[in-house]
Amino acid sequence: MAGGFAVEAKVAGGGERREFKGKITWYVWLCGIIAATSGLMFGYDVGISGGVTAMDGFLIKFFPSVYARKHRARENNYCKFDDQRLQLFTSSLYLAALAASFAASRLCTRLGRRRTMQLASVFFLGGTALCAGAANLAMLIVGRICLGVGVGFGNQAAPLFLSEIAPAHIRGALNILFQLDVTIGILIANVVNYFTSSAHPSTGWRYSLGGAGVPAAVLFLGSLVITETPTSLVERGRRDAGRATLERIRGTRDVGDELDEIARACEAAAALSAEESAYRRLRRRESRPPLVIAVAMQVFQQFTGINAIMFYAPVLFQTMGFKSNGSLLSAVVTGGVNVVSTLVSIVAVDKIGRRRLLLQACGQMLIAQTAVGAIMWEHVKANGNPGEKWAVAIVVLICVYVSSFAWSWGPLGWLIPSETFPLATRTTGFSFAVSSNMLFTFLIAQAFLSMMCRMKAFIFFFFAIWIVIMAAFVFWLLPETKGVPIDEMVDTVWRRHWFWKRFFADAGDGRIGNC
Numbered sequence: 001m002a003g004g005f006a007v008e009a010k011v012a013g014g015g016e017r018r019e020f021k022g023k024i025t026w027y028v029w030l031c032g033i034i035a036a037t038s039g040l041m042f043g044y045d046v047g048i049s050g051g052v053t054a055m056d057g058f059l060i061k062f063f064p065s066v067y068a069r070k071h072r073a074r075e076n077n078y079c080k081f082d083d084q085r086l087q088l089f090t091s092s093l094y095l096a097a098l099a100a101s102f103a104a105s106r107l108c109t110r111l112g113r114r115r116t117m118q119l120a121s122v123f124f125l126g127g128t129a130l131c132a133g134a135a136n137l138a139m140l141i142v143g144r145i146c147l148g149v150g151v152g153f154g155n156q157a158a159p160l161f162l163s164e165i166a167p168a169h170i171r172g173a174l175n176i177l178f179q180l181d182v183t184i185g186i187l188i189a190n191v192v193n194y195f196t197s198s199a200h201p202s203t204g205w206r207y208s209l210g211g212a213g214v215p216a217a218v219l220f221l222g223s224l225v226i227t228e229t230p231t232s233l234v235e236r237g238r239r240d241a242g243r244a245t246l247e248r249i250r251g252t253r254d255v256g257d258e259l260d261e262i263a264r265a266c267e268a269a270a271a272l273s274a275e276e277s278a279y280r281r282l283r284r285r286e287s288r289p290p291l292v293i294a295v296a297m298q299v300f301q302q303f304t305g306i307n308a309i310m311f312y313a314p315v316l317f318q319t320m321g322f323k324s325n326g327s328l329l330s331a332v333v334t335g336g337v338n339v340v341s342t343l344v345s346i347v348a349v350d351k352i353g354r355r356r357l358l359l360q361a362c363g364q365m366l367i368a369q370t371a372v373g374a375i376m377w378e379h380v381k382a383n384g385n386p387g388e389k390w391a392v393a394i395v396v397l398i399c400v401y402v403s404s405f406a407w408s409w410g411p412l413g414w415l416i417p418s419e420t421f422p423l424a425t426r427t428t429g430f431s432f433a434v435s436s437n438m439l440f441t442f443l444i445a446q447a448f449l450s451m452m453c454r455m456k457a458f459i460f461f462f463f464a465i466w467i468v469i470m471a472a473f474v475f476w477l478l479p480e481t482k483g484v485p486i487d488e489m490v491d492t493v494w495r496r497h498w499f500w501k502r503f504f505a506d507a508g509d510g511r512i513g514n515c
Ligand code: BGC
Pocket: 046, 179, 182, 183, 186, 301, 306, 307, 310, 338, 409, 410, 411, 413, 414, 437, 441
């Protein structure tokens, strides 16, 4: 089929290949690029807070005791920034996002994925205004909570949106646009911090926090242009609109097969929800495989230790003796590596597959974490700094670590949970993934500086142990989902996996599955 594609998937029974007609249209990419802006909002927030909390002007205004401690000459290197309230500034956003993700699952089902993203941008704009104009700590925290609600809504809706509009054979690549934007957001935030802190030492933090309004405005305007997903339209009884959308995003009128499959999924999902809620259904035995995988992917993603780097790289680099601007610059370097390496994953994910990327990255991350831990243990003592040679070695190793995360656990932590649930439990199941991400992001954000203060260099060995555990998990328990149409996961993947298939032994008619 010239310029078109055939979805290739081995379906239950073996050998058989299912084909949906269509092209990869510019419109599907446009919708993908706009929806992914949600990731830009999230990434900007991840990247901005570490730099802001290292700015003197910000500390003097909101955390004078931390400022005083930071400048005490003989302060323990590992404990300079250990302050629960300062950590609350970073982590409050994730707590709000955690709560919001459950509401977001309902919104996604009732209002649709597109509207939920639009709402996310509105909360984000409000939160940005409060943070940038904050006159006191309370205003700042309320602003962070609004941003958190925006992140909770956006992170729920955007990955689902991307997975649902994508043709199966490029679903990985299209979905990873979200993570690409996360990394771009983090990088932009690092650059903004670098310039605002040097150009406006006392008020730079206001510009940094205000910058979050840009991606939010882009998402708001963009959400007026993009379509709703065909699945969400059909799910809400708008089959004709679903067909029209499918024709537009596939660039052909010949979408009957795909539409039928979506409609079957929706009918089965509707029949099931008439019987019981998605929450109850998620408690059933046959729902366990995708639920365990989705939650584990997100928990493990956080236990790679990535956010210790993303939030606190500037702080960490200051711990190693870089001056304030030098440390922001180092954060820009790690931010750049993060973006470029995510591109690798866009190219590789639908060719090499999810499992291989994850396993390769575990090896690379393990080596880098252990080496950073060893250097810190030997050369970064409580007082004094390690010297330029070792500080540079640590920055290089952190880049090695970040690159492997960026082509594996970063994007796949979002992709895999968004593609493994059957429609009947998709939005609710995915909300457990999002909230697990937020919960563990919160815990790491809240605990890292205290952990570093107490565990010192051992903090890196702690994360290295987790990496061994997650490699074993992927090796034995994670099935490959590359190229499988999203509504065929149960029969093609779960029922055929050596371990997870036992959860379907009593499933009878398999209704949870291929809706
Ligand atoms: C994670 C974030 C992390 C970011 C780094 C995302 O996938 O969910 O917690 O900060 O990747 O690129």
